Amino acid sequence: MTRIDARFAKLRAEGRKAFVSYIMAGDPDVKTSLTLMKGLPSAGVDVIELGLPFTDPMADGPTIQLAGQRALEGGMTLDKTLQMVREFRAGDNDTPIVLMGYYNPIYSRGVDTFLDQAKEAGIDGLIIVDLPPEEDDELCIPAQKAGLNFIRLATPTTDDKRLPKVLQNTSGFVYYVSITGITGAAAAQAAEVGPEVARIKSQTDLPVIVGFGIRTPETSQSIASIADGCVVGSAIVADLAEGKPVDEVLGFVKSLADGAHRA
Amino acid sequence: MNELANSYMTGPDEKGRFGIFGGRFVSETLMPLILELEAQYERAKTDQSFWDEMEFLWKHYVGRPSPLYHAERLTEHLGGAKIYMKRDELNHTGAHKINNVLGQIILARRMGKTRIIAETGAGQHGVATATVCAKFGLKCVVYMGAHDVERQQPNVFRMKLLGAEVIPVTSGRGTLKDAMNDALRDWVTNVRDTFYCIGTVAGPHPYPAMVRDFQSIIGKETRFQMMEAEGRLPDTIIAAIGGGSNAMGLFYPFLDDTDVNIIGVEAGGKGVNAKMEHCASLTGGRPGVLHGNRTYLLQDDDGQILEGFSISAGLDYPGIGPEHAWLNDIGRAKYVAITDKEALEAFQLCCATEGIIPALEPSHALAHVMKIAPDLPKDHIICMNMCGRGDKDIYTVAKHLGVDMSDGEGRSVS
Numbered sequence: 001m002t003r004i005d006a007r008f009a010k011l012r013a014e015g016r017k018a019f020v021s022y023i024m025a026g027d028p029d030v031k032t033s034l035t036l037m038k039g040l041p042s043a044g045v046d047v048i049e050l051g052l053p054f055t056d057p058m059a060d061g062p063t064i065q066l067a068g069q070r071a072l073e074g075g076m077t078l079d080k081t082l083q084m085v086r087e088f089r090a091g092d093n094d095t096p097i098v099l100m101g102y103y104n105p106i107y108s109r110g111v112d113t114f115l116d117q118a119k120e121a122g123i124d125g126l127i128i129v130d131l132p133p134e135e136d137d138e139l140c141i142p143a144q145k146a147g148l149n150f151i152r153l154a155t156p157t158t159d160d161k162r163l164p165k166v167l168q169n170t171s172g173f174v175y176y177v178s179i180t181g182i183t184g185a186a187a188a189q190a191a192e193v194g195p196e197v198a199r200i201k202s203q204t205d206l207p208v209i210v211g212f213g214i215r216t217p218e219t220s221q222s223i224a225s226i227a228d229g230c231v232v233g234s235a236i237v238a239d240l241a242e243g244k245p246v247d248e249v250l251g252f253v254k255s256l257a258d259g260a261h262r263a
Numbered sequence: 264m265n266e267l268a269n270s271y272m273t274g275p276d277e278k279g280r281f282g283i284f285g286g287r288f289v290s291e292t293l294m295p296l297i298l299e300l301e302a303q304y305e306r307a308k309t310d311q312s313f314w315d316e317m318e319f320l321w322k323h324y325v326g327r328p329s330p331l332y333h334a335e336r337l338t339e340h341l342g343g344a345k346i347y348m349k350r351d352e353l354n355h356t357g358a359h360k361i362n363n364v365l366g367q368i369i370l371a372r373r374m375g376k377t378r379i380i381a382e383t384g385a386g387q388h389g390v391a392t393a394t395v396c397a398k399f400g401l402k403c404v405v406y407m408g409a410h411d412v413e414r415q416q417p418n419v420f421r422m423k424l425l426g427a428e429v430i431p432v433t434s435g436r437g438t439l440k441d442a443m444n445d446a447l448r449d450w451v452t453n454v455r456d457t458f459y460c461i462g463t464v465a466g467p468h469p470y471p472a473m474v475r476d477f478q479s480i481i482g483k484e485t486r487f488q489m490m491e492a493e494g495r496l497p498d499t500i501i502a503a504i505g506g507g508s509n510a511m512g513l514f515y516p517f518l519d520d521t522d523v524n525i526i527g528v529e530a531g532g533k534g535v536n537a538k539m540e541h542c543a544s545l546t547g548g549r550p551g552v553l554h555g556n557r558t559y560l561l562q563d564d565d566g567q568i569l570e571g572f573s574i575s576a577g578l579d580y581p582g583i584g585p586e587h588a589w590l591n592d593i594g595r596a597k598y599v600a601i602t603d604k605e606a607l608e609a610f611q612l613c614c615a616t617e618g619i620i621p622a623l624e625p626s627h628a629l630a631h632v633m634k635i636a637p638d639l640p641k642d643h644i645i646c647m648n649m650c651g652r653g654d655k656d657i658y659t660v661a662k663h664l665g666v667d668m669s670d671g672e673g674r675s676v677s
Contacts, residue, residue, distance in 0.1 A: 055568040056440060056553060058447045059290040065434055077565045103288060104552045108566025130552065132294045134278065134287050155292040157454055162295060181452040250393055 001098040003124045004149050004172040007046055008207045008228070018173075018229025019044055019220070019260035020209055021253055024051035024127055025084055026076030032246060033071075037088050039190065039250045041095045042258025049231065052101030059129045061184035063234040068239065071217035078105050078114075082121040098151060098172070100127040103139065106183075108158035108166030115124065115146040125149030125172045133165045140169050154200055156180050163203055173207040174200055176227065177253055181212070184234030188213035194226040214250055224263035232256050264625045265628065270593055274586065279468020279556075282592060284585035286469045289555045292451045301469040303374050308476070309438050313369065321480065322363050324398070326361075327354045329481075331488035331646070336616040344639035346632060347497065347646040349485050352622065358651035359481060359509040360391040360462060361676075366477035368395045371458035378402045378453065381460045382446040384411055384439035384505070385577035385624075386418025387651060388462030393427035403427040406446045409437035411576050427515070430647055439580050443554055463506025464584030467555030471584050478512025485646060486516055493644060499524040499635075502648040503628040504598070505542065505578035509650035514596060521552035527587060528627045530571070530578035531600030542571030542601040544583040545591050553581070558588045574603035574659060575623035577651070605630040607663055610653065622651030623659065 001010075011018050011198045021040055027033055040048055045102065053068035053076050060068075073195040085097055099118065106128070116128075126143055131138075133152070149172030157180060158166050176197060178188035191209055200208050210223050211231030223230040235256070239249045267574040274281040278429070287297060305488060307313040321327040330350045338346045341441055352357040371379060372533035379401050383389030389405040396403035405422055411429040412419055422429050435441035443466075450459045464471045464478070482500075489497055504527045517523045532541035539594055541547055544559040561569040562583040571581045590596040601609075606623055609630035613621045621629060630648045661668045 009672065054566075055435065056444055058444050058554070059292075061448070062434060069435070072567060102552075103567070104560075104562070105566035107552050107557075108562065108564075129290050130288045132287060132289060132291055149474065153288075153291045157295045159295065166291065167467070180454045182448045183451065198344050249271065 002147065002149050002172065003094060004047065004098070007096050008173060011046060017224040017260050017263045018046040018209060019224070019257040020049060020211070020229060020231040021045045021256070022049040022051060022231060022233030023209065024053060024064065024071055024237060025081040026053060026071035026074055027237065027240065028070045030076065030080060031075050034087055036240065036246050036249060038091060039246060040253060041092060043250045043254040044261060045071050045095070045253065046229070047096045047098060049098045049100045049233065050081070050085065052078065052099055052105060054102040054105060057102060059182055061182040061234060063184040063238050063241070065127060067237045069193065074160040078109055082117055085121040085123055096124045097122060098115050098125040098127055099123050100130070103128050103130050106139065115143060115148065119148060120145055125151050127151045127153070127175060129153070133168065134165065136169050144169065144171060150177055153177050156196065160199070163200065167204045170206060173209050173228070174204060175231065176200060176208050176210045178182040178210050178212045178223070183212055186213055187215070188219060188223055190222040190226050193223060197227045217255045219260035220256045221263045224260035228262050272515065274589065275468060275472050281586045281589035283550070284558050284588040285468055285471055285556050287315035287555060288552050288557065289467045290463070292454065296450070296454055297467050297469070302571055304370060304469050304473050305673050307370055307373060313373070317366060317367055320660065321362070325365065326353060327480065328484045328488070331485060331492060333492070337613065340612070340616050341633060341636040343641065344636040344643040344645045345641060347489070348649040349481060349646060351481055351509065351648060351650045352625070352652035356387070356391045356394050357654065358387040358391070358622065359478060359512060360388045362480055362512065363462070363474050363477040363508060364388070364391040364395050364460060366473070367458070367460045368399060368401070371460070372399060374458065376456060376458035378404070378457045379460050380404045380446050380449050380457055381462060382439065382442040382588060383408045383462065383576070384408070384442070384579055385655065386411070387421065387577060387655070388417040389427070389429070390418050390421050390425070393415065393422040396427065397425045404449065405429050406432050406442040406443045406449070408439055409433045411438060414659070415576060415655065438570060440568065446539055463508040464511045464586060464668070465506045465554060465556060465582055466560065469555065470644065471572070471586055474508050475511045475515055475586060478508050479515045481509065481512035482516035482649060485513060489646065490655050492524065496520055497522055497644040497646040499526060499645045500630045500645070501526045501528060501631055501645060501652065503528045503578065503624045504583060504587065505530065505580045505624065506582070507584040509648050511584055511586055513648045518595060525590070526631065527598045528628055528631045529598060529600045530573035530575055531573040531602040534602055535600045539569055540572040541600065542573045542578050542580060542582060545588065545598040546600045548581070550588070556585045558582050558585045563595060568671065574606060574663065575586050576629065577622070577624045578627065599631055600626040601630040607660065608632055610660060619649065620653040620657070621649060622653045623656045625650050
């Protein structure tokens with residue numbers, strides 16, 4: 001059982017929804033993003049998604065792209081990202097960490113080496129956007145064998161015929177992408193997302209968490225109410241990009257988490 | 264079975280792989296779309312009416328077949344091998360790009376798509392896409408790096424005249440790879456009505472195979488024309504490579520003719536060295552995953568993608584088609600790099616000896632011909648792909664030769 005499985009079991013037992021937040025490792029610098037990361041659990045974050053910066057984030061909108069660019073310009077690397085996780089783990093051994101990014105930096109490191117290092121650093125799961133089920137042999141299967149969750153995205157274009165394939169090797173939770181589009185785009189609508197979540201839940205016992213297009217405590221609450229929880233990324237990253245101090249950003253995160261937890 | 268195993272022409276496999284290269288590395292939102300595209304393409308491929316429509320338009324709209332031309336004075340000047348040029352620069356829109364665009368747009372129409380998006384570097388693929396969209400009355404959106412928009416103004420204006428919306432891409436560094444990222448983002452957002460018309464033999468399966476199949480008309484014609492002219496196949500075929508679509512189009516029909524030497528020419532920029540001021544993915548990169556496929560990429564030690572550098576905006580891409588990566592690794596084709604300086608020399612020699620102003624892209628192929636032809640016997644036949652005309656490049660060339668054309672008088676600044 002990974003920290004992710006344990007956390008969702010606990011939330012389920014307590015009858016609570018999960019609030020998942022995304023931040024980009026090294027944005028705008030390692031020190032600031034580590035301080036922010038360390039503050040997330042007490043702001044109410046149940047699961048942390050840590051972005052691994054990449055030069056060519058095809059599925060992300062401008063907010064996350066720019067965050068990745070800032071991180072890379074600041075000298076962020078895979079090694080420094082793993083080191084950040086180690087430093088976080090020194091003070092928190094419970095909050096699950098999902099590394100989210102693209103395949104090439106991992107492929108470049110070598111899958112086996114990467115999995116050893118990720119596990120040792122304290123990463124619990126992976127969301128790798130450009131690895132659909134058709135490419136499961138690349139990383140998904142080896143990651144599961146290494147004891148890491150491999151969390152898959154399901155999208156509005158994932159029809160009933162395809163859904164079993166998407167769910168087959170997914171573990172931890174299912175990340176439902178609320179819109180066809182990129183991160184930080186149009187607002188998610190609970191009325192539209194609800195039936196989709198139900199459709200997925202009819203085929204899996206895994207928690208279904210909804211992301212993309214959530215930027216306010218109200219949406220956080222409405223989306224969490226029709227799923228097992230929600231993810232906010234771009235809105236938090238944008239707040240940080242405006243130059244707001246970490247405390248203020250954490251205040252915003254808390255309002256989003258409270259929204260989800262009210263659901 | 265044995266026959267298949269001995270063929271170089273059976274790829275890709277059912278996973279879209281050429282050896283370890285290729286594949287379908289895209290987000291889940293796009294996955295159902297590329298599976299649908301693959302199914303529709305497989306259907307069209309075996310439908311004679313699809314090819315009848317292609318052939319009609321290739322002949323009457325594009326002007327195919329393009330000539331196979333014996334470059335006599337260039338042959339004489341170099342004093343060795345007999346040099347032929349496949350004149351794909353004579354196509355409508357001035358390059359090979361339209362061969363593929365026609366195929367994809369006809370397919371898009373069969374699929375009921377009404378909005379076409381494309382990425383472009385030098386602008387040739389964008390112009391070809393805008394052209395065919397105008398012909399069929401389809402909405403066309405072209406993503407072009409902001410940097411390329413600046414250095415390829417004539418093509419930007421052409422696209423606008425043809426009714427396309429040109430979106431300058433400022434994300435990343437504003438070059439071809441960023442334009443491709445933004446086109447993919449558009450596609451993810453507008454999945455229902457939009458067809459992504461990729462300009463080269465890269466991207467997720469089925470694009471590399473589909474674009475190759477459409478461009479293979481180049482090699483098929485060359486085989487036929489060479490048999491007519493010489494009664495035999497060429498000894499060496501040469502083409503320039505950015506993503507590699509003109510090269511794949513020329514090479515593919517010759518892959519099983521193992522007596523034919525195949526040479527791909529990458530853009531060596533300022534030289535293939537540690538400073539990475541080049542676009543030679545095969546000679547200066549290593550395998551990685553970008554834009555939906557595994558292939559050779561320019562990247563740093565951490566797997567971050569590097570920007571290519573070349574005088575030619577059409578070769579300025581940090582990757583290469585996966586089939587080229589495979590042909591390189593199995594040794595069926597050889598890949599070399601030519602510098603900006605060598606390409607500029609070839610450009611000028613071609614103008615002076617043949618009365619043909621070549622694009623900077625085939626100038627790279629020509630530069631390699633200049634390197635090897637003098638040492639080859641006179642009965643050795645080389646065919647290079649003249650894949651584009653150089654009108655679009657005269658400003659760039661003038662600048663490098665120290666000529667200021669800003670006042671339209673061609674005054675030298677030196």
